[in-house]
Amino acid sequence: MIFIALLFIPRILSIHDLMLFEYGITFAIVGLGFNLLLGYTGLLSFGHGAYFAAGAYSVAMIAKYLPQAYSLEILIPAALFFSLVLSIIFGFVCVRHTKIFFSILALSLSMLLYALLFKLYHITGGSDGLRVTLPTLFGMSFKGIRRPEFLSGTYYYFLLGMFSVSFLVMKGIVSSPFGKALQAIRDNEVRAELIGIRVRRYRLYAFMISGMFVGLGGALWTFVNGHVTADLSHWVFSGEIVYMTLLGGFGIFEGPIIGAMIFTYLKLYAMGNTQYWMFVIGATLIVLVLILPNGVAGAVSSLWTKIKLKSD
Amino acid sequence: MLAIDNLKKHFGFVKAVDDVSLNIEEGEIVSIIGTNGAGKTTLVNLISGYIKPDSGRILFFDKDITYASPYVRIKLGVGRSFQLIQLFGGITVLDNVRTALFSKYGMIRRGLLSADRYSSVTEEAIKILDNFNMSDKKNLTPKGLSEGDLKILDIAIAFALKSKLLLLDEPTSGVATSDKFKVMDSIVSAIKKEGISTLIIEHDMDIVSGYSDRVVVMHEGRIMAQGKPDEIMENKEVKATVFGIVS
Numbered sequence: 001m002i003f004i005a006l007l008f009i010p011r012i013l014s015i016h017d018l019m020l021f022e023y024g025i026t027f028a029i030v031g032l033g034f035n036l037l038l039g040y041t042g043l044l045s046f047g048h049g050a051y052f053a054a055g056a057y058s059v060a061m062i063a064k065y066l067p068q069a070y071s072l073e074i075l076i077p078a079a080l081f082f083s084l085v086l087s088i089i090f091g092f093v094c095v096r097h098t099k100i101f102f103s104i105l106a107l108s109l110s111m112l113l114y115a116l117l118f119k120l121y122h123i124t125g126g127s128d129g130l131r132v133t134l135p136t137l138f139g140m141s142f143k144g145i146r147r148p149e150f151l152s153g154t155y156y157y158f159l160l161g162m163f164s165v166s167f168l169v170m171k172g173i174v175s176s177p178f179g180k181a182l183q184a185i186r187d188n189e190v191r192a193e194l195i196g197i198r199v200r201r202y203r204l205y206a207f208m209i210s211g212m213f214v215g216l217g218g219a220l221w222t223f224v225n226g227h228v229t230a231d232l233s234h235w236v237f238s239g240e241i242v243y244m245t246l247l248g249g250f251g252i253f254e255g256p257i258i259g260a261m262i263f264t265y266l267k268l269y270a271m272g273n274t275q276y277w278m279f280v281i282g283a284t285l286i287v288l289v290l291i292l293p294n295g296v297a298g299a300v301s302s303l304w305t306k307i308k309l310k311s312d
Numbered sequence: 313m314l315a316i317d318n319l320k321k322h323f324g325f326v327k328a329v330d331d332v333s334l335n336i337e338e339g340e341i342v343s344i345i346g347t348n349g350a351g352k353t354t355l356v357n358l359i360s361g362y363i364k365p366d367s368g369r370i371l372f373f374d375k376d377i378t379y380a381s382p383y384v385r386i387k388l389g390v391g392r393s394f395q396l397i398q399l400f401g402g403i404t405v406l407d408n409v410r411t412a413l414f415s416k417y418g419m420i421r422r423g424l425l426s427a428d429r430y431s432s433v434t435e436e437a438i439k440i441l442d443n444f445n446m447s448d449k450k451n452l453t454p455k456g457l458s459e460g461d462l463k464i465l466d467i468a469i470a471f472a473l474k475s476k477l478l479l480l481d482e483p484t485s486g487v488a489t490s491d492k493f494k495v496m497d498s499i500v501s502a503i504k505k506e507g508i509s510t511l512i513i514e515h516d517m518d519i520v521s522g523y524s525d526r527v528v529v530m531h532e533g534r535i536m537a538q539g540k541p542d543e544i545m546e547n548k549e550v551k552a553t554v555f556g557i558v559s
Contacts, residue, residue, distance in 0.1 A: 169424070172423070172424045172425065172426065173423050173424065175426040175427055175428070176422055176423045176424055176425055176426060176427055177411070177414040177419045177420050177421075177422050177423075177427050177430065177433075178420055178421060178422055178423035179423070179427075180403065180407055180410065180411045180414060180420070180427050181411060181414065181415065181420040183400065183402060183403050183407070183411075184400045184403070184408075184411045186402065187399070187400035187401045187402045187403065188398055188399060188400050188401070190398055191394075191398040191399065191400065191469070192400075193382060193383065194360075194382055194386060194392070194398075195386065195411065195412040195415045195416075195469060195472075195473060196383060196386045196387060196412075196415040196416065196473065197415050197420060198383065202420075209423075
């Protein structure tokens with residue numbers, strides 16, 4: 001039912017709100033990937049902006065250097081591939097540690113990528129970034145169409161399709177035997193090793209899958225945004241990914257999706273109304289930690305159980 | 313099946329396990345008793361591969377596993393439970409056992425179909441829980457279980473790995489006295505059904521004499537005496553050092 005409602009959203013929302021909604025969807029995919037690590041494997045990464053940047057720059061670089069391959073059906077696999085490669089390299093280093101050491105390693109590696117993207121001005125555009133034009137899709141060209149029209153038409157449905165696939169694939173992963181093994185590692189790595197799970201290897205698998213989802217989110221995001229900059233790999237952006245996941249609640253599968261949506265609107269309205277928008281974000285974070293440790297989704301679901309118990 | 317030859321492990325000046333030789337036969341239930349610091353847990357840690365010995369040899373079905381990793385030993389069939397319970401706290405009782413089964417069958421790489429689709433594994437997990445009288449609690453997480461049930465679940469996980477040798481480190485510690493026999497009954501009946509060899513570390517003499525075929529007494533890293541439970545209870549030396557009774 002929710003899915004059918006989603007199909008009609010472009011007719012209901014103004015183009016401005018629709019764009020925000022599309023930002024939200026791309027971040028929801030990012031959140032799903034991020035939470036495989038945080039919620040299901042127990043690893044908090046402060047460097048997931050790197051994989052987002054990997055996906056986004058895959059698109060932007062192909063636009064610049066390989067324009068003949070600039071169509072969505074090539075761009076998406078390419079983004080998945082490059083974010084996978086990056087997460088294998090970075091993940092290989094990171095999963096050797098856990099807890100704060102893991103977080104800091106992930107952060108430093110993402111800052112390394114940031115430095116590269118920032119300094120290699122002639123290749124990556126440095127702080128100016130790269131422009132992302134409209135791609136083709138299965139031979140369909142969108143020449144002459146303006147970005148808002150593209151976003152409210154074909155692209156919205158493409159995005160929705162990608163989101164649905166991501167949602168179902170991730171749902172499958174977390175409830176599969178593989179997902180159970182990850183949760184076992186999260187709960188007790190000593191015992192996990194002693195029931196025959198190769199803990200480090202499975203952490204790396206989780207890292208790779210997580211990186212691919214985040215990379216996919218990054219690639220899809222570029223078309224909505226129209227522009228990529230090195231800031232995507234900066235730890236501040238990685239922090240936003242962490243924040244939206246906490247906001248929605250990492251203990252619940254749908255939590256990061258809800259968090260991504262709320263965060264997108266919250267950030268924009270906070271930025272629109274005050275220049276101290278960071279203050280708003282910080283204050284909500286404190287409220288979250290103190291009052292809603294399970295995030296918005298966690299609070300709603302526990303409220304729902306209470307109501308159900310009472311009515312029984 | 314298990315043969316330990318002259319096993320040694322020293323921690324600095326402490327001779328935790330000092331020249332221990334011990335055999336365990338198939339289907340045998342052996343208890344180790346001894347005062348605190350006698351080296352019981354160190355011995356179990358050495359057998360399960362948690363720590364490596366200084367010298368000596370451990371043979372399991374004639375295969376040398378002295379320096380094998382815990383992973384290899386588990387694959388060969390050496391399972392253990394822990395004195396301090398080691399469980400997966402965030403997933404259900406059923407999933408605790410099921411994950412062990414998936415791991416045993418090499419199915420944890422399967423990442424797309426829901427675990428519930430593998431109904432034969434789920435049924436087997438429920439059967440194991442049934443053996444331990446736990447199947448009615450399968451949808452709870454470990455947070456909702458009593459201390460005794462946690463102990464049983466810890467052992468059920470080791471059991472699910474189809475261990476041929478189970479090492480149980482104080483299976484009844486922390487369990488209320490009134491529940492101890494209930495816990496041991498369900499553990500031992502499940503073990504006997506499968507004919508699994510078992511090495512139990514235990515302090516409670518009623519349990520030791522009630523459930524084991526053979527008792528091994530350890531003192532200061534060495535085996536002081538071994539034999540049938542009633543023989544050991546009458547051994548003067550054991551009485552003096554372990555129970556503090558001088559007659």
